[in-house]
Amino acid sequence: QKEVEQNSGPLSVPEGAIASLNCTYSDRGSQSFFWYRQYSGKSPELIMFIYSNGDKEDGRFTAQLNKASQYVSLLIRDSQPSDSATYLCAVREVGGGKLIFGQGTELSVKP
Amino acid sequence: GAVVSQHPSWVICKSGTSVKIECRSLDFQATTMFWYRQFPKQSLMLMATSNEGSKATYEQGVEKDKFLINHASLTLSTLTVTSAHPEDSSFYICSARDRKGTDTQYFGPGTRLTVL
Numbered sequence: 001q002k003e004v005e006q007n008s009g010p011l012s013v014p015e016g017a018i019a020s021l022n023c024t025y026s027d028r029g030s031q032s033f034f035w036y037r038q039y040s041g042k043s044p045e046l047i048m049f050i051y052s053n054g055d056k057e058d059g060r061f062t063a064q065l066n067k068a069s070q071y072v073s074l075l076i077r078d079s080q081p082s083d084s085a086t087y088l089c090a091v092r093e094v095g096g097g098k099l100i101f102g103q104g105t106e107l108s109v110k111p
Numbered sequence: 112g113a114v115v116s117q118h119p120s121w122v123i124c125k126s127g128t129s130v131k132i133e134c135r136s137l138d139f140q141a142t143t144m145f146w147y148r149q150f151p152k153q154s155l156m157l158m159a160t161s162n163e164g165s166k167a168t169y170e171q172g173v174e175k176d177k178f179l180i181n182h183a184s185l186t187l188s189t190l191t192v193t194s195a196h197p198e199d200s201s202f203y204i205c206s207a208r209d210r211k212g213t214d215t216q217y218f219g220p221g222t223r224l225t226v227l
Contacts, residue, residue, distance in 0.1 A: 034215065043204045043221040044155070088155070097143050097208055099216055103154045 002027045004091050006102035014110050019076040021105050023089030026070070032092035033065060033072045034099065039085045047087075048074070079109045113139050115207045117219035124195055125227055131191045132222045134205030140185035141207035145216065146178070149202045161188045195226045 003026040013019045021035075032051055036044035050056045050063040050072065062075040072091075076083055086106050090099040114137040124130050134144055144161040159169045159180050167180035179191040188207075192199055204221040208214070 032214070036218075041202075043202075043218040046215055046217060049215050098145070098157060098160060101155050 002091075002093065002100050004089055004100050004102040006087075006089050006105045008103055009106040010108050011105055012108045012110060013079050015079060015081060017079050017109075019079045019083065019107055019109070021074040021076075021087050021089075021107065023072045023074075023102055024070055025072070025089075025091045025100075027091070027094055027100075028067075028070060029094040030067075030070075030091045031094070033063070034090040034092075035061075035063060035072075035074045036088040036090060037083075037085045038088060038104065044088055076107075079107075081109045081111050083107060084109050113207070113209050113215075113217040115141075115205065115217045115219040117205055117222050119222060120220060121223040121225075123225045123227065126196050127194055129191055129193045130195055130224060131189055132203055132205075132224075134188045134190070134207065134219050136186045136207040136209075136217075139207070139209045139211065141188075142185060142210060143208040144182060144188040145206045145208070146180060146188075146190050147204045147206070149204060149221075155204070158190075192224065195224070197226045200224055200226045 034049045035047045038044040048063045050065045056063045060077045064073045086104040088104045089102040116135045118133045146158045147155045158173045159167045161167045161182040163182045169175045182188040206216040206218045
């Protein structure tokens with residue numbers, strides 16, 4: 001059973017702080033990793049994807065991938081109340097197109 | 112960016128009726144689309160994978176005769192909930208895989224189904 005694990009939270013950070021969201025996955029052969037944000041009552045929206053080990057930055061967001069440790073994370077710098085949402089980690093199934101989702105981490109940014 | 116639309120955005124129907132939900136990729140061709148269901152406070156549950164021109168692949172436990180999927184073109188997939196019952200009330204979300212460029216999945220805005 002291929003699994004993607006996230007802490008469900010809620011993770012609470014003050015406005016302006018760095019929010020760190022973590023995800024581990026079980027299939028060592030996984031190659032493609034995605035972070036989605038889902039506001040309450042809305043569908044997920046893609047934040048970032050990462051395929052290579054290391055860091056990938058896009059504005060206030062940085063994705064970090066460590067394939068040896070089977071670990072992917074998302075850092076949100078200068079967190080804003082509008083970042084309050086559930087963040088979903090997804091890993092593409094090896095040899096297929098399906099995404100395996102974690103259960104999501106609820107982030108709350110307090111003003 | 113890649114845009115996926117869904118129609119309708121919400122629907123209320125009587126028990127026993129059928130409801131069709133459309134999913135369209137507006138600015139790219141999607142040979143593969145996915146249908147998810149999400150209950151309140153729960154994670155996404157993949158129902159089926161829809162491939163253009165072929166039969167859909169259903170996840171374990173999903174009744175293919177109840178949830179009919181048709182992927183007739185590279186930009187349109189439909190999900191029909193047949194003989195809907197109150198327990199089918201949920202948030203149905205499609206996604207489309209853009210195999211060119213970044214090869215990522217983009218989600219539609221979702222359809223909220225309420226069965227009375």
